Each structure stands twice: as C-alpha cells, then as structure tokens.
Amino acid sequence: MRPKKNPQLExxxxxxxxxxxxxxFILLLIYLALNWKTYYSDNNWDVGDLKVQDELIEEVPFLKIKLPDPPKPKIQSPPKIEIADDEDDIKETFIEPNDVDQDTKVVAIEDVAVAEEDIPEEIPFILIENAPVFPGCENEQTEKDKRACFQEQMLKHIRKNFRYPEVxxxxxxxGRVSVVFTVQTDGSIGNIRLRGPHESLETEAARIISKLPRLEPGKQRGTPVKVPYSIPITFKLN
Incomplete structure (x- = not known):
C-alpha cells in the first residue's frame, strides 16, 4: 500500500x-534572567551639607620667666706651702703596707664565720632532693624508686581506709575531693586542705589522711624541710 505522506516530512x-x-534555549534564557544586573544611572546622591566651624586660632600669651642667676663657682685657694728651716726637726708619717707576707698571722678555722645555707622552709614534692619516705619504702635503692613506692603506698592506704559516707x-x-597536706619536718601530717563537691565527702577524705602513719621527712641538702603533697580521692557509687 502506498503511504499517503512522505516519510521525510514526518x-x-x-x-x-x-x-x-x-x-x-529556555535554560539559557533563565540563566540570563537570573544573572541580569541593573545599575542606577544617576550618581547624584542626596547628601547633607556638612558645616564645619571655622578654625579657631587662639593667641598664646608669651610668658616671661626669670630664671635665677647661676651660682658663682667656688675658687679654692691653692694650698699654702711653708718652707721649714734646715735646723727644724720634721716628723714624717709612716704608712704601713697592707701586703701579706710570711709574717702575717693566719686566722684560726674556729674564728672564721660560716654563712648559713639559705634553704627554704617548704619545698614542693616534685622539686625536693630527698622526698618523704613512706614506712616500708626505706629499702628502695634509688630516689626514683622511693618516690614510686610512696605513691603506691598512698593508694594502698586510701583503699584500705576508704568508707563511703552514708549521707x-x-x-x-x-565526685572528686582534692586533698593537699604537708609532711612536717618531724614526719607528721599537718595543714590539710580539701576541696570537694560536698562537706561529707571532704570530711571522709580528711579522716583518711589523718590516719597516715608518721613518715620520714623530706630533706634538702640533708636538712629536714616541710613538703606539701597533693592527691585526689574519687567517690563513685557502684
């Protein structure tokens, strides 16, 4: 059957x-429409007139200040030289030298004053030469081992005496109670300071620290000194 229309004209x-x-074409028109920018052709803006006050020129009066006359220099008269007669006896002053020689007397050792060492009364635990020693840590060889033993014994003491307040x-x-106490020069514990979320927790922490045994005091250059020490005690319900 012969088609009625030409396929090429479909x-x-x-x-x-x-x-x-x-x-x-439509998207191009939309893009051009969105990016179309217009500008004001009139650049004359309405600005107010700024009135500036004329510069004020003030005449500064001249002040005449009379300075005092400089002091007159003092002229020292030359020393008076007297010529003595040949027959007069003149006694000359002899100045002894201060140089040390073999005849100089040496001061005895007992008479030499020795200045006392300036050692602070209180030194922090981290800076002291010989930290306080907890009972049972005396046999440790090095200072580092004694400090580690001190920390371990402190934790054991807290766990052993810990008791959660009923209130x-x-x-x-x-919460956590921050405890700071001082190891005195005789090894006793004093100056206990606490900061915690509640008074009952602070009281319990103070009771635990008060049960610490007498320690060997810290020493700086062989002299016992006070050593402050801080440790946190955490209270947590199961």
Whole structure:
C-alpha cells in the first residue's frame, strides 16, 4: 500500500532533537534572567551639607620667666706651702703596707664565720632532693624508686581506709575531693586542705589522711624541710 505522506516530512522523526534544543534555549534564557544586573544611572546622591566651624586660632600669651642667676663657682685657694728651716726637726708619717707576707698571722678555722645555707622552709614534692619516705619504702635503692613506692603506698592506704559516707550514699553524691597536706619536718601530717563537691565527702577524705602513719621527712641538702603533697580521692557509687 502506498503511504499517503512522505516519510521525510514526518515531524515526529526529530522530535527529541527539537525538544533538547528547546530546553537548552529556555535554560539559557533563565540563566540570563537570573544573572541580569541593573545599575542606577544617576550618581547624584542626596547628601547633607556638612558645616564645619571655622578654625579657631587662639593667641598664646608669651610668658616671661626669670630664671635665677647661676651660682658663682667656688675658687679654692691653692694650698699654702711653708718652707721649714734646715735646723727644724720634721716628723714624717709612716704608712704601713697592707701586703701579706710570711709574717702575717693566719686566722684560726674556729674564728672564721660560716654563712648559713639559705634553704627554704617548704619545698614542693616534685622539686625536693630527698622526698618523704613512706614506712616500708626505706629499702628502695634509688630516689626514683622511693618516690614510686610512696605513691603506691598512698593508694594502698586510701583503699584500705576508704568508707563511703552514708549521707552521701543517701543523697547520691559523687565526685572528686582534692586533698593537699604537708609532711612536717618531724614526719607528721599537718595543714590539710580539701576541696570537694560536698562537706561529707571532704570530711571522709580528711579522716583518711589523718590516719597516715608518721613518715620520714623530706630533706634538702640533708636538712629536714616541710613538703606539701597533693592527691585526689574519687567517690563513685557502684
């Protein structure tokens, strides 16, 4: 059967191509419309007149200050030289030298004053030469081992004497109590300072520290000194 229309004149043949061209053209128009910018042609802005006050010129009066006359230099009269007669006896003053020689007397050692060593009364635990020694750590060989033993014994003492306050348990209180105490020169514990979330927790921490045994005091150049030490005690409910 012979077709009625020419296949080459079919409009649907390139419909996709025409659709893509139309969409591209429309998107180009939208892009140009969105980026279209306009500017004001009139650059004359309405600004107010700024009135500036004329410069004020003030005449500064001249002050005449009379300075005092400089002091007159003192002219010292030359020393008076008297010529003595040959027959007069003149006694000359003899100046003894201060140089040391073999005849100079040496001061005894007992008479030499020795200045006392300037050692602070209190030295922090981290800076002291010989830290306080906890009972049971005396046999440690090095200073580093003694400090490590001190830390370990402190933790054992806290765990052994730890008791959660009943008031804190009922109120559900938890937190950390910062404890600072001082090892005195005789090895006793004093000057206990506490900071915590509640008074009941601070009281319990003070009770634990008060049960510490007498320690061997810290020494600086062989002299016992006070040594402050700080440790946190954490209260946590299971």
């Amino acid at each position: 409009l649907r043949k390139n419909s996709k191509l025409y659709f893509m061209l139309g969409m591209t 804190a348990q009922e109120m559900g209180l938890e």
